Amino acid sequence: MKIIGLMSGTSVDGIDAVIVDIQNGVEDHDAVRVNVLQFATYPYPDGVRERILEISAPGAGSVEKICHLNAYLGELFAQAAIRIAREAGVELASIDAIGSHGQTIQHLPQPQDESGILVRSTLQIGEPSIIAERTGVTTVADFRPRDMAAGGQGAPLAPYGHYLLFRHPTRTRIVTNIGGISNLTYLPAGATPDQVIAFDTGPGNMLIDGLMREISGGTRVYDENGDDAAQGTCDADLLRSLMTHPYFTSKPPKSTGREEFGAAYLRQIHKEAGSCGINNADLLRTLTEYTAESIVYSFKTFLPNMRDMLETQTIDLLFCGGGVRNQTLMRAVQQRVQPLSIASVEQVGVSSDALEAIVFALFARETLAGRPANLPNVTGSAHPVILGKIIPGRSFRSLGGVSQT
Numbered sequence: 539m540k541i542i543g544l545m546s547g548t549s550v551d552g553i554d555a556v557i558v559d560i561q562n563g564v565e566d567h568d569a570v571r572v573n574v575l576q577f578a579t580y581p582y583p584d585g586v587r588e589r590i591l592e593i594s595a596p597g598a599g600s601v602e603k604i605c606h607l608n609a610y611l612g613e614l615f616a617q618a619a620i621r622i623a624r625e626a627g628v629e630l631a632s633i634d635a636i637g638s639h640g641q642t643i644q645h646l647p648q649p650q651d652e653s654g655i656l657v658r659s660t661l662q663i664g665e666p667s668i669i670a671e672r673t674g675v676t677t678v679a680d681f682r683p684r685d686m687a688a689g690g691q692g693a694p695l696a697p698y699g700h701y702l703l704f705r706h707p708t709r710t711r712i713v714t715n716i717g718g719i720s721n722l723t724y725l726p727a728g729a730t731p732d733q734v735i736a737f738d739t740g741p742g743n744m745l746i747d748g749l750m751r752e753i754s755g756g757t758r759v760y761d762e763n764g765d766d767a768a769q770g771t772c773d774a775d776l777l778r779s780l781m782t783h784p785y786f787t788s789k790p791p792k793s794t795g796r797e798e799f800g801a802a803y804l805r806q807i808h809k810e811a812g813s814c815g816i817n818n819a820d821l822l823r824t825l826t827e828y829t830a831e832s833i834v835y836s837f838k839t840f841l842p843n844m845r846d847m848l849e850t851q852t853i854d855l856l857f858c859g860g861g862v863r864n865q866t867l868m869r870a871v872q873q874r875v876q877p878l879s880i881a882s883v884e885q886v887g888v889s890s891d892a893l894e895a896i897v898f899a900l901f902a903r904e905t906l907a908g909r910p911a912n913l914p915n916v917t918g919s920a921h922p923v924i925l926g927k928i929i930p931g932r933s934f935r936s937l938g939g940v941s942q943t
């Protein structure tokens with residue numbers, strides 16, 4: 539079956555769109571083989587990123603703006619689906635489903651007490667009704683809230699996709715996605731779903747990107763190849779101080795976002811750096827080392843036998859997401875996991891850039907087949923749940939499936 543996956547992540551750099559062809563029958567989910575027919579990232583039109591960040595910031599988003607952007611992003615996601623199909627030379631009518639993550643504008647996974655009712659919330663926008671209407675294709679979206687309703691963090695969800703795509707009978711693997719936020723999935727050799735450990739490790743490129751925008755007055759949105767950070771020197775005292783952030787020692791299940799590691803946090807870091815007389819180049823290098831340090835700290839703190847496995851090189855460390863292009867960042871990770879050599883997911887045959895969109899294409903299939911795609915031991919939900927909301931397309935048909943437990 540052919541499915542389109544659509545994703546815009548916490549970097550808010552554009553819409554990742556993929557068309558995958560899944561050869562296996564829908565009942566055969568445990569040995570899924572995904573063939574990527576086409577992948578592209580369609581940048582947001584000018585000014586849209588800023589508008590998304592504005593409505594994501596505390597106190598800044600009016601309900602009108604959110605309501606409008608939900609519909610506008612729905613249009614942009616629909617255009618992305620239509621465009622990727624055209625570029626692949628595939629008729630929309632032959633697409634079985636679209637899985638759309640949408641754009642996270644708020645993620646509040648810590649329960650807030652409302653007179654004894656514990657409320658967790660998360661909001662992804664990019665109206666799926668518009669995607670289904672414009673494409674005629676059954677669209678599955680809004681994957682996170684159901685996991686939250688079952689007591690989970692609603693994130694990270696990709697680990698189930700990582701489990702389907704990367705688990706190995708004899709090799710233990712860690713898949714680390716360095717997007718805006720970084721998240722890892724630990725897959726012990728011969729893993730069963732309940733053995734997967736996964737969580738957000740903290741900042742990915744978010745702080746690096748934020749500082750680059752500031753330094754360049756908005757003309758540069760990331761540190762290309764990590765070249766600027768390579769010119770600076772890490773400030774060991776600031777790095778030590780940053781590593782005292784309570785997120786790192788808090789035990790999984792855990793997930794995070796811009797709320798914790800976004801603009802307000804960067805302002806705080808700036809203040810601290812300023813009072814220590816740290817220049818911009820050194821601050822950029824320090825933030826790059828901080829990102830690497832927090833990722834490797836997570837490996838060593840929360841994953842079993844990590845130190846031994848690094849020593850004996852009996853683990854594959856696979857990286858994906860835009861951060862793999864930042865060579866200074868990847869060198870900083872490499873130095874911290876010696877003697878092991880890190881690799882990209884590309885080395886095991888999966889596109890690093892397309893991976894998150896592929897995962898949401900897979901999730902659409904799981905939902906339409908009536909199968910849960912959350913991992914309760916990862917998100918903390920009370921039980922497995924079928925994720926998402928289904929907007930029927932023109933020739934909607936249920937793929938059958940099992941009832942939820």
Ligand SMILES: Nc1ncnc2c1ncn2[C@@H]1O[C@H](COP(=O)(O)OP(=O)(O)OP(=O)(O)O)[C@@H](O)[C@H]1O
Nearest residue numbers: 547548549717718719743760762763859860861863
């Ligand atoms: N050539 C490059 N050099 C350095 N960094 C790069 C390069 N290309 C991309 N990046 C980084 O990767 C980021 C985008 O990564 P990605 O698309 O994986 O993030 P995302 O999917 O939006 O985030 P998340 O996974 O947190 O939802 C950019 O914002 C930038 O920081």
Ligand SMILES: CC(=O)N[C@H]1[C@@H]2OC[C@@H](O2)[C@@H](O)[C@@H]1O[C@H](C)C(=O)O
Nearest residue numbers: 548642645693694695696719721738
């Ligand atoms: C709330 C939200 O959108 N979280 C994203 C973000 O980007 C990376 C990390 O933080 C992860 O928790 C998640 O995305 C991936 C796709 C996930 O759910 O696994």
